[in-house]
Amino acid sequence: MDWTSAQLRSLVELTRRGTITAVADALGYTPGGVSQQITALEKATGMRLLRRVGRRVELTDAGATLALHAERILTTEAEAVEALERTRNEISGTLRVGLFATAAAELLPPALRQVRESHPGVTVRSRDMDVDEVYDAVAGGTVDLALGLDYPDVPIPRDPSLRVMELSRERFSLAVPTGAMPGRADTSRTSRTSGASDTSGRAGPRKVSLADTRELGWILPSVRSYYGRAVLTACRRAGFEPQVAHEVTDTAATLALVEAGVGVSVVTDLMLRLRPSRLDVLELSETMERHIVVVFRSFAEHRPTVAALVDVLRTSTGRRPPRREHHGTDKLATR
Template sequence: MDWTSAQLRALVELTRRGTITAVAEALGYTPGGVSQQIAALEKATGMQLLRRVGRRVELTDAGATLALHAGRILTTEAEAVEALERTRNEISGTLRIGLFATAAAEILPPALRRIREVHPGVTVRSRDMDVDEVYDAVVGGSVDLALGLDYPDVPIPRDPSLRVRELFRERFSLAVPAGTMPGRWRVSLAAAGEHGWILPSVGSYYGRAVLTACRRAGFEPQVLHEVTDTAATLALVESGVGVSVVTDLMLRLRPSRLDVLELTETMERHIVVVFRSFAEDRPTVAALVDVLRACADRPPPGADDA
């Protein structure tokens, strides 16, 4: 049948995410664009693949059957790309990488400079996305690999089809409005127990990791401002409305007038690169992973080597 990979991927993502809007966010399309992909797929198959249930959509039996096979088709296609790359005398090709804000600002640029130097035939296309979505994006094939985060206190579930390579680790510190704790440079999390907090939603891995650490320190953080954006968090701390935890990479996103205090507890996050297991020997993927790991051997000031 005359269908495209983009159409099949839209259908597969719909089985993962449940709504047209969520699929659009995952694939970088508009909701109308996703609907057009599905409509074109229905025309190609001559069958109804979706039905509306109130404001939601669900797969028909035909849609569910095709989605199952579509996942296999997309995997086979990716394996074919890998096999073709291995027949070339030089490492060349296009890679799609997913990344979160800190990675986009601090980690990817030096890696891109290096990959151009050592493998000029490799083209890298990047997509900014929610850090909690990068694992699903790799599994679904919307990106070839991704830079992500993992938290020892709240480990992200490991899909057996993925490979996760740690690049380096960062310890968290406590960010407080300037002058809030004069004369102190090292404190326990419990010292901030009476302050208002600025944190992401507890539905995020980051939010749950901070909540777990605070509970272990003996208090429940009073979240006054639920914020995902790091730069906005730093701005709010600077304005004096609350405290938060930060890493050195996070601090580099926005110069801020605030106090950063070392924590007595070890609270950290791991910067990782994620790719599908069958792509481990794909030349372009292996080359970019090697470059990322080499750059991680020289992490930004304050980051601990993994």
């Protein structure tokens, strides 16, 4: 039948995400564009694939059957791309990369410079997306690989069709308005404008506990996000429920609010580099981490362009390749 990969991908994403709007967000289309893809697919098959139920749409039996086969078709197509790449005498081709804001600002630029130098035949097309969406985007074939985050307290569910390789680990500290915890002034690891180091000559810093913030307002993402749930889990383990004064997802906005004195939040060094801020950063007695990971489909492990970019990312983050890796997760990504 005369259909396109874009049409099949729209149908597959609809089974994953449930609404036309969500599919549009995932694929970078407008909702009308997604509807057009599905309509064209119905014309190609001569069958009705969707039906309306109130304000929602759902797959017909024919739609569900085609969606199942469409996943296999798209996987076979991706495997064919990998096989063709391996026949070339040089590493060349186009990669679609999904990434979150911090990765876009700090991790991808140096990696792209190295790719241009080492593999000039590789073209990278990047796309900013919600960090919690990158796993589904890779699984659905929307992107070829993605940079994501994982939290030991609330690990991302593992899809056996994906490879998740840890690139680096970051430990969280507590960001508080300057002078907000005067009794603990000597616990300030840095009091920074644009990340300036503390040169006060104080003795080694003492650590502050999350429990010391029980009376303070917090700035956090929604608890529906993995990040929000990870912070909530850590606070509950410390024996209190954080008082969320401002529900904010954007890191730069969070730092601005802390600087303005309206609340506290947890931060990593990478997050602090997103916005020059004047605030106090206190070392936490609790160990709270996030893992920066690269995600790609298992069968693409030996695709030359994917392997090349993964190697560059490992090099740029200082992560050596593990001796042995397992499907679904990297050996280094211990929990």
